[in-house]
Amino acid sequence: DIQMTQSPSSLSASVGDRVTITCRASQSISSYLNWYQQKPGKAPKLLIYAASSLQSGVPSRFSGSGSGTDFTLTISSLQPEDFATYYCQQSYSTLRSTFGGGTKVEIK
Amino acid sequence: EVQLVESGGGLVQPGRSLRLSCAASGFTFDDYAMHWVRQAPGKGLEWVSGISWNSGSIGYADSVKGRFTISRDNAKNSLYLQMNSLRAEDTALYYCAKDIWSPLHNILSYFDYWGQGTLVTVSS
Numbered sequence: 001d002i003q004m005t006q007s008p009s010s011l012s013a014s015v016g017d018r019v020t021i022t023c024r025a026s027q028s029i030s031s032y033l034n035w036y037q038q039k040p041g042k043a044p045k046l047l048i049y050a051a052s053s054l055q056s057g058v059p060s061r062f063s064g065s066g067s068g069t070d071f072t073l074t075i076s077s078l079q080p081e082d083f084a085t086y087y088c089q090q091s092y093s094t095l096r097s098t099f100g101g102g103t104k105v106e107i108k
Numbered sequence: 109e110v111q112l113v114e115s116g117g118g119l120v121q122p123g124r125s126l127r128l129s130c131a132a133s134g135f136t137f138d139d140y141a142m143h144w145v146r147q148a149p150g151k152g153l154e155w156v157s158g159i160s161w162n163s164g165s166i167g168y169a170d171s172v173k174g175r176f177t178i179s180r181d182n183a184k185n186s187l188y189l190q191m192n193s194l195r196a197e198d199t200a201l202y203y204c205a206k207d208i209w210s211p212l213h214n215i216l217s218y219f220d221y222w223g224q225g226t227l228v229t230v231s232s
Contacts (some may be wrong), residue, residue, distance in 0.1 A: 001170065034218040036153075043203060044145075044153065044221035050216055087153050089215035094141070094209055095158045095167025102152040 001092050002026050005102035012108040019075040021103045028068045031094035035064055035073045038102075039084045047086075048073065075105075083107055093095035110134040110221045112204045120194055130204030131189040135221075138162070138182035143219060144189050146200035146228075156185035156188055156202070157189065161210055172198075180208030194230045201225040 003026035013019050023033065025032055034106040036044040043059040046055045048064035051071055056086045116128040130142070143158040157168045157178040166178055177190040187204055205219040 032217070033226075036219075043224055044219075046218060047221050049208075049218040055220070071168075085152075089153075089155075089218075093167075094207070094217040095160070095165055096169075097143070097155040097158065097167075097217070099145075099153040099155060 002029060002088055002093060002098055003095060004088055004098050004100040006086075006088055006103050008103060009101060009108060010104040012106050013078050014108045015078055015080060017078045017108075019078050019082075019105060021073045021086055021088075021105075023071045023073070023100050025069045025071075025090055025092075029090045029092035031067045032090055033064070033066065033071045034089045034091060035062075036087045036089065037082075037084045038087065044087065048067075078105070110206065112223035113220055114202060114204050114207060114223045114226035117228045119231065120227045120228055121197060121232050124194055125190070125192045126194060126228060127191040128165075128191065128204075128228070129200055130223060132185045132187065132204075132206070135206070137180075137185040138226065139210045139212070140219070142180060142187045143166040143207060144178060144203045145203045145205055145222075146198075147203070147225075148197075148200040151200075154200070158207070160188070163211070191228070194228075196230050199228060199230045201227050 005024045011031045033051045035048040038044040085104045113131045146158040176195045203225045204223040206221040209217040
């Protein structure tokens with residue numbers, strides 16, 4: 001199975017900060033990488049698909065980049081509603097998908 | 109409006125079985141792959157199983173292979189997960205998720221809609 005490793009596992013940031021979360025795959029997955037946001041008590045929400053495509057309705061302060069094994073989710077200016085946990089997911093193997101361990105973004 | 113409503117969760121003893129259901133509406137169910145994803149209390153997301161639109165392709169996580177069976181009934185717009193030989197480590201909130209992967213969109217895969225989950229607790 002393809003292992004997905006996210007870093008950091010948690011971070012503290014202030015409103016307005018630029019935040020970067022990284023995700024590394026154990027083998028090349030081309031651009032088959034998706035990002036989700038999850039708030040407490042809620043289902044995950046799709047933010048970015050195919051490494052860099054913004055899902056409809058998601059604010060443009062969210063962006064994704066990378067290909068192969070190394071990927072990045074960037075929030076250009078952190079807003080109060082962005083405090084949540086973020087997960088990457090590889091869909092290179094659609095029916096053997098895997099998620100990263102998550103990154104919790106907390107208020108500094 | 110797309111809706112995914114899971115049911116069938118509950119408290120079950122180790123070694124017993126449980127069947128989860130997911131009722132789908134608001135889209136053409138038999139056009140899309142579907143998945144089960146779980147989240148243990150306080151933990152991250154774990155992909156459990158997925159099934160293609162016509163049930164022709166199925167996959168399982170190693171942690172459930174041989175114990176869980178995914179299926180779908182396109183006539184009933186429903187997804188199922190038969191869980192046998194349950195273990196304490198299967199305790200989790202189980203989400204049903206719709207994939208964009210379809211016969212007309214068969215390159216990309218991502219989960220664009222999720223249900224609210226059904227809680228499975230395995231304990232004696």
